[in-house]
Amino acid sequence: EDQVTQSPEALRLQEGESSSLNCSYTVSGLRGLFWYRQDPGKGPEFLFTLYSAGEEKEKERLKATLTKKESFLHITAPKPEDSATYLCAVQHSNSGYALNFGKGTSLLVTP
Amino acid sequence: KAGVTQTPRYLIKTRGQQVTLSCSPISGHRSVSWYQQTPGQGLQFLFEYFSETQRNKGNFPGRFSGRQFSNSRSEMNVSTLELGDSALYLCASRPSPSGPNNEQFFGPGTRLTVL
Numbered sequence: 001e002d003q004v005t006q007s008p009e010a011l012r013l014q015e016g017e018s019s020s021l022n023c024s025y026t027v028s029g030l031r032g033l034f035w036y037r038q039d040p041g042k043g044p045e046f047l048f049t050l051y052s053a054g055e056e057k058e059k060e061r062l063k064a065t066l067t068k069k070e071s072f073l074h075i076t077a078p079k080p081e082d083s084a085t086y087l088c089a090v091q092h093s094n095s096g097y098a099l100n101f102g103k104g105t106s107l108l109v110t111p
Numbered sequence: 112k113a114g115v116t117q118t119p120r121y122l123i124k125t126r127g128q129q130v131t132l133s134c135s136p137i138s139g140h141r142s143v144s145w146y147q148q149t150p151g152q153g154l155q156f157l158f159e160y161f162s163e164t165q166r167n168k169g170n171f172p173g174r175f176s177g178r179q180f181s182n183s184r185s186e187m188n189v190s191t192l193e194l195g196d197s198a199l200y201l202c203a204s205r206p207s208p209s210g211p212n213n214e215q216f217f218g219p220g221t222r223l224t225v226l
Contacts, residue, residue: 034214043115043201043217044154087154096167097208098144099215101154 003027006088006102013109016077021086021105024070029093033071035064036087038104044087047073078109112138115204115218123224129190132221136183136204142166143185144215145177148199160185161208189223197225 007022025033032051036044048057050066057064061082063074073086085106089099116135124130136143145157156169160179177187183204189196199222203215 032213036217041219043203043219046214046216049214089154095156096159097213098156098159098167098169099146099154100156101146103153 004088004090004100004102006086006105008105009103010106011108013075013078013107015079015109015111018074018076018078020075021073021107022070023073023088023102025088025090026069027090027092027094027100031091031093031097033066034089034091034099035071035073036089038085038087047086075107078107080109080111083107083109115202115216117200117202117218117221119221120219121222121224123226124192125226126192126194128192129188130192130223131186131188132200132202132223134185134187134202134204134218136185136202137216140204140206140216141183142205142208143179143183144203144205145185145187146201146203146217147171148201148220149197154201157187159208166208192225194225197223199223 003026005024034049035047038044048064053068055066061076065072085104087104089101118133142161144159146154148154159167163179174190179185199220201220203217205213205215
């Protein structure tokens with residue numbers, strides 16, 4: 001069965017304390033892996049798309065990487081405004097270009 | 112460029128009623144997808160429309176339906192509402208379902224509460 005699993009479910013960091021969020025997937029024919037950020041009461045905000053193993057993308061304090069089985073979202077020196085739920089989604093040959101989402105990681109960064 | 116807009120933002124209905132939600136995609140985007148988000152199941156795909164045709168459908172009952180108009184605006188309808196239909200309904204748009212740069216951009220959602 002096609003699955004997307006994110007860990008941890010929740011993460012609390014001190015401001016400046018770097019960490020990584022994990023997204024593991026078991027799907028056939030990966031077409032793309034997407035990272036989104038979602039603030040409470042809002043729709044998901046697009047962050048990155050990764051298409052092949054070894055690919056990396058960066059934006060400010062965030063860096064996303066991809067292997068054949070998982071993706072990591074590295075957060076370097078986070079700030080309180082980075083607090084949000086981070087969602088991972090995959091697009092694969094069985095999904096017809098729809099997004100199959102993980103349950104998300106809720107990140108809280110305290111001052 | 113204006114983002115994806117959804118109306119209404121909040122809706123309260125009672126069991127058995129039906130509801131229609133509306134979505135206007137980003138200008139130039141011809142593909143519109145709908146997702147349901149609940150605390151227990153997370154984000155789940157409902158369906159996608161492109162050029163007024165349903166291109167893909169998720170695993171939801173037939174009470175959930177949608178359509179797309181020639182200007183790419185889309186509506187989804189839920190008939191005979193159940194308590195479990197309470198959720199945030201999200202619309203997302205992209206230029207087309209496949210090809211490069213096909214990331215989806217989401218609207219703010221419609222919060223539906225069924226009493």
